Amino acid sequence: MRAKPSRPPGAGSGAASHGAPDHEDRVEIAPPDLEPWRAGNTGIPYCYSFDSGRPGPHAMINALTHGNELSGAIAVDRLLREGVRPAKGRLSLGFANIAAFRRFNPQAPRRSRFVHQDFNRVWAPAMLETATRSTELDRAREMRPLIDTVDMLLDLHSMQMPDAPLILAGPLAKGRVLAEAIGTPALVVLDAGHEEGIRLRDYGGFGDPASPKAAALLEAGQHWSAGSVDVALATCRAFLDALGLVPAAQPPRPPQRVLEVTRVLTIRSDSFRFVRDFDGLESIPEAGTIIAYDGDDPVATPYDDCVLVMPSRRLVRGQTAVRLARDVP
Ligand SMILES: [Zn+2]
Structure with a gap:
């Protein structure tokens, strides 16, 4: 039903996209209770960091770049409740757009993607350094000192359509290397950014070919599908294993297709x-x-x-x- 001409072009997008509920708005999962994580341990609400005290990369798993993409939040909540800790390096876990997430309504699940603007388009330093304020710019500025210290980022998302789960690995060779090291999902897409603004995945060193930092963006499957939670959690565990932070036996996986x-x-x-x-x-x-x-x-x-x-x-x-x-x- 996507692309049907009956939906007036320009009718809205993101937070303003209020189309009538249809099968794509089926919500199979419930938002997790994130209030136990409000304080964080970094000075930044809803952000945690655990240092092993041993050399190694600083890896971060970030959920809720989009406030209505619940599977990542469920996965990170699970890791926190399990008490995950890195065997080497440092591990950070965060929930980004909490303000939008709090507005999640299963009757209108698309409305809470963001509050004022897309958190995943505000990561140009020139934009972060203006005096302009919005819910998302304020949150990005709050998280920026932590993000600036991250070497390897996994940013958890889900998608509108029941497409195959995939990693958006960016345009740089190091993005592909990271995606292939993670090894799952089975599809890797090498993509440029959006024209409308810089994504977290492309921010700073992540988008700089000369920097060893790298980031991967997971699209875990369709929003609010039960399967997206399994994909998000499996990808988190594969990411932590690939970096040696939390070694764990991984199931056998087919070679990835790279587009x-x-x-x-x-x-x-x-x-x-x-x-x-x-x-x-x-x-x-x-x-x-x-x-x-x-x-x-x-x-x-x-x-x-x-x-x-x-x-x-x-x-x-x-x-x-x-x-x-x-x-x-
Ligand atoms: Zn997203």
């Missing part, structure tokens, strides 16, 4: 529509196949076997409609 995004299709008009419903990961055999219209302009695939990654249902000017990708051997 390289060659183009992020940003919506230019107020009337973008796909020619049909795409679920994601469709491979379009022939170059030049029209997949959408942006206003009057046809959007064609640039090469044979073009793969559509995470087509959006929020078809709003300035936002990402779909990513075009090809298989990397």
Whole structure:
């Protein structure tokens, strides 16, 4: 039902996307009680850090970059309740957009993605250093001193559609290396950022090819699906094992498929529509196949076997409609 033209283009996005509930808004999981973690132990509310006292990387697992993406919050809550501690290096665990999370309403689960603006678009230093205030900018500034000390970041997300879980590994070789070290989920997408703003994953050293810091963004499956919790938790454990912070036997896993995004299709008009419903990961055999219209302009695939990654249902000017990708051997 995504991309149906009956949803008026420009009707809203993010916190303002109030479409009628449909099957994509089915909520199978409940928000965890995060109040026990309010104080944190870092001076930053809802942020914890545990230092092993031994040399090693500072790894962080971050949940709730988007306030309504519950699977990551459930996974991090679980790790905290288990009393996870690193055998080497330092481990930080955080819940980012708590203010949006607190507004989660299973009757309108899309509304609590953020409060004022997308927390995952505010990470340009020039933006963080302005005097402009918003719920998300304030929280990013609060977390920034901790983030600045992180070497390896796993940022936990979920997605609109029931697409296969994947890691968005970014455009840099080190992102792919980290994703392949984690080893799960089975799909790795090498992507550039968004045009609208810098993501946490691309902030500072994470997005600097000369820095050894690296970050991976997990899309754990569809928002609010029970399976997304399993994927988030398994990926957290694989991440901690891969870095040697919390060694644990990992189940056998198939080799990952790696897709390289060659183009992020940003919506230019107020009337973008796909020619049909795409679920994601469709491979379009022939170059030049029209997949959408942006206003009057046809959007064609640039090469044979073009793969559509995470087509959006929020078809709003300035936002990402779909990513075009090809298989990397
Ligand atoms: Zn997200």
